[in-house]
Amino acid sequence: xxxxxxxxxxxxxxxxxxxxxxxxxxxxxxxxxxxxxxxxxxxxxxxxxxxxxxxxxxxxxxxxxxxxxxxxxxxxxxxxxxxxxxxxxxxxxxxxxxxxxxxxxxxxxxxxxxxxxxxxxxxxxxxxxxxxxxxxxxxxxxxxxxxxxxxxxxxxxxxxxxxxxxxxxxxxxxxxxxxxxxxxxxxxxxxxxxxxxxxxxxxxxxxxxxxxxxxxxxxxxxxxxxxxxxxxxxxxxxxxxxxxxxxxxxxxxxxxxxxxxxxxxxxxxxxxxxxxxxxxxxxxxxxxxxxxxxxxxxxxxxxxxxxxxxxxxxxxxxxxxxxxxxxxxxxxxxxxxxxxxxxxxxxxxxxxxxxxxxxxxxxxxxxxxxxxxxx
Amino acid sequence: xxxxxxxxxxxxxxxxxxxxxxxxxxxxxxxxxxxxxxxxxxxxxxxxxxxxxxxxxxxxxxxxxxxxxxxxxxxxxxxxxxxxxxxxxxxxxxxxxxxxxxxxxxxxxxxxxxxxxxxxxxxxxxxxxxxxxxxxxxxxxxxxxxxxxxxxxxxxxxxxxxxxxxxxxxxxxxxxxxxxxxxxxxxxxxxxxxxxxxxxxxxxxxxxxxxxxxxxxxxxxxxxxxxxxxxxxxxxxxxxxxxxxxxxxxxxxxxxxxxxxxxxxxxxxxxxxxxxxxxxxxxxxxxxxxxxxxx
Numbered sequence: 001x002x003x004x005x006x007x008x009x010x011x012x013x014x015x016x017x018x019x020x021x022x023x024x025x026x027x028x029x030x031x032x033x034x035x036x037x038x039x040x041x042x043x044x045x046x047x048x049x050x051x052x053x054x055x056x057x058x059x060x061x062x063x064x065x066x067x068x069x070x071x072x073x074x075x076x077x078x079x080x081x082x083x084x085x086x087x088x089x090x091x092x093x094x095x096x097x098x099x100x101x102x103x104x105x106x107x108x109x110x111x112x113x114x115x116x117x118x119x120x121x122x123x124x125x126x127x128x129x130x131x132x133x134x135x136x137x138x139x140x141x142x143x144x145x146x147x148x149x150x151x152x153x154x155x156x157x158x159x160x161x162x163x164x165x166x167x168x169x170x171x172x173x174x175x176x177x178x179x180x181x182x183x184x185x186x187x188x189x190x191x192x193x194x195x196x197x198x199x200x201x202x203x204x205x206x207x208x209x210x211x212x213x214x215x216x217x218x219x220x221x222x223x224x225x226x227x228x229x230x231x232x233x234x235x236x237x238x239x240x241x242x243x244x245x246x247x248x249x250x251x252x253x254x255x256x257x258x259x260x261x262x263x264x265x266x267x268x269x270x271x272x273x274x275x276x277x278x279x280x281x282x283x284x285x286x287x288x289x290x291x292x293x294x295x296x297x298x299x300x301x302x303x304x305x306x307x308x309x310x311x312x313x314x315x316x317x318x319x320x321x322x323x324x325x326x327x328x329x330x331x332x333x334x335x336x337x338x339x340x341x342x343x344x345x346x347x348x349x350x351x352x353x354x355x356x357x358x359x360x361x362x363x364x365x366x367x368x369x370x371x372x373x374x375x
Numbered sequence: 376x377x378x379x380x381x382x383x384x385x386x387x388x389x390x391x392x393x394x395x396x397x398x399x400x401x402x403x404x405x406x407x408x409x410x411x412x413x414x415x416x417x418x419x420x421x422x423x424x425x426x427x428x429x430x431x432x433x434x435x436x437x438x439x440x441x442x443x444x445x446x447x448x449x450x451x452x453x454x455x456x457x458x459x460x461x462x463x464x465x466x467x468x469x470x471x472x473x474x475x476x477x478x479x480x481x482x483x484x485x486x487x488x489x490x491x492x493x494x495x496x497x498x499x500x501x502x503x504x505x506x507x508x509x510x511x512x513x514x515x516x517x518x519x520x521x522x523x524x525x526x527x528x529x530x531x532x533x534x535x536x537x538x539x540x541x542x543x544x545x546x547x548x549x550x551x552x553x554x555x556x557x558x559x560x561x562x563x564x565x566x567x568x569x570x571x572x573x574x575x576x577x578x579x580x581x582x583x584x585x586x587x588x589x590x591x592x593x594x595x596x597x598x599x600x601x602x603x604x605x606x607x608x609x610x611x612x613x614x615x616x617x618x619x620x621x622x623x624x625x626x627x628x629x630x631x632x633x634x635x636x637x638x639x640x641x642x643x644x645x646x647x648x649x650x651x652x653x654x655x656x657x658x659x660x661x662x663x664x665x666x667x668x669x670x
Contacts, residue, residue, distance in 0.1 A: 065431075065622060066569050066570070066571070066618070067569060068431070069430060069431020069432065069433070069618070069621050069622075070431065070432070070433035070621070071431065071433070124458075219486075247516060251513075251514050251516075252486055252513045252514060252515075253515070254515035255515075293515070293516040293517070356434065359433050359434075360433055361432065361433050361434050361435075361466060363456065364458075365455070365456060365457075365458050366455055366456055367455050367484070368454055368455045368494065368497070370454070370490075370493045370494045370496075370497040371455070371484065371485065371490045371493070371494065372490070373493075
C-alpha cells in the first residue's frame, strides 16, 4: 500500500480530534504499553501529555538505550551545490532570493578538497546535499560526487532533489548507503503554499520518493518535516506514520527521523507555527515511544545547550562543525550562499567532548565498504 | 573448607570436578589449577564460558572494565564499527588485549550471505584470526537472523577455512543443518537482541542443546545474571552478553556477576539438577494402596 493511501485515513481533522480527545488514562496507557499504535501516539502528542514529560522522557531514554546503547553516530553535511530552481518560501537557496554571484556547484576537484578536510577531522560518515536543480546538477554529477566521497568516508548519504528508482539504483552502485528526504510538510495545502515552482511542487512525486530509494536497496532512509510550517503535532504525527510505513515497506532498510526546526528564514518568510523547545522535546519523546528502533537525528540547526540536553532523550545521530555553504569547510566563506545559519558552531572535537561528558560514546564508523564491494 | 565459597578482591570462582573451588589471592585465574571443564570450540580451549559483545558501551573505559570484571576470553566486535586500519584509534579495538582475548569479528549489519562473506574475508585479510561470528540480520528493527542467508554464508565460509559461529533463531532444525555444514558452534537467541527478556525461547533452546554435537552458546536477550545461570543450567555451553553489561551502573561489578552466574549455572548443570515439581510429594496417595497402606 502506498503511503498516500495510508495518510488518507488520517486527515488533519481526525488527528487533531484524537489528540484533543486524549484523556489522562489514554496518556497513561500510551506510556505503559509495549507496542504503541496511532491513537497512543496522539495521546503522547496531546497538550495533556505535555504536563507529564518526565515519565515519558524516562521511557524514551530506556527505549533508546535498549536499541542504541549509549552511543551517538556522528556525521557531517557537505553541500556540493547551492544552485536551485525551486522557490520554497522558507529557504535561503530559493531561486527568488537571487544572489546569482553566490551560487556555485563544486568541481570534482573541489569536492575532493572538501572531503579531505572533513575526513581529516575524523568523520567517516558524510551527507551530500544539493539544491533542486536537476539540469544544472544532474544525477550523473551526484553519482560522481558519491564515488569521490566513498574514497574518503565509510558511509555516504545524499539529501538532494527526489529521483526515480533507477537513479537511486545507480547511486547505490556508486557506493551510496543513505538517502534523506524531508517531506517538509505532509499537509497538501501548506505544501502547495510554500513550494511555489519547480519539481519540488509535485507533492505526490516527493511523498513516494523514499519508497523508491528503499526499493533501490538504499540501506538507511531518513524522513522528516520542517517544523514550523504548520501545526507541529500534525506534521509530527504524519512523520511518525511515514517512518513506520517505510519500516514495513522497506523492511531491510534502517529508518531514521530528523527534527529540523525553522529558525532563521529569509526576510520574506514568516514562520507560521514557531515550535518551542518544550514542544520539540515532546515531539521527539512521543516519536521515540512510537518508533523505538528508529534513529533520531538532531542537526546543528539547534543550539549547543539544547543539543547537549537532548543527548540522553532519544537522539542517536548528530552532525558537528557543519557549514551549509558549498566549499564552506576549506574553500569559500561569504562568497557562497548558505542555506541557513547554523546555531551550534562548536568544532567537531568540542561536540564529541560534550557527548562524552554526557556519558555517551561518539560513533564515527558504522558501515564498511565491504558490505557492498569486494576486497 | 573444600566447599566454602570465599570471595576476595577480584577473585573468580572456577569449577573443578563439579565442586566449586576458589582461588584465594586477588586474582587472575590460577594457572596451576587445572580447569577440567573447559569450553572447547573448534579444538581451541577456553577457560571462560562467557563471551562479551561490544556494541552498546558508552566508552572505551566502560568496555575495559566489563572485560576485566568478567575475565571473558572471547570478545566480539562488529566489523562495520571497527576501524581495522587504525586499531589504536578505535574505541572498541583499543580495549581488547590480544594476549587475553580472542577478537571474534562479527558481520552484524550484513543483509545477505555475500555481504557477510566479504566482511569476514576483510577481517581475515586485516590480520584477524579466521574466526567469525556470523550475524545476518537483514531487518534493522529487531535484528533477527535470516536463517536462509545464514546457512548459505556458513557453507561458503567453512569451505574457505573459517571457524564459523552463527547467530540463529532458536530453531533446532537450523541448528542441526549448521552443525552438518561444519559450524563450530550455534548461537541461538534467548530473546530479541538488547531486550533483556531472558530465555523466551527456552523450550527450543532445550531441544537444540539436547540434539547438538557442537557447543551451544545462548546469545541475545540475557538481561540479568539469573538468565545466564538459567541458560547454563539447561546445558548451554556458554553465553554471550552485551547490553546488560553496557547498561549497568557499575560495569565491572555487573560483568563479574554475570561471570559468576555463568559458572554457577554450569556447576549446577554438571552437578545434576533435580526435576521441577508442582507440589510437594511426600507420599503416594494414588498408588499407596498397592504397598498395603490404607488410603
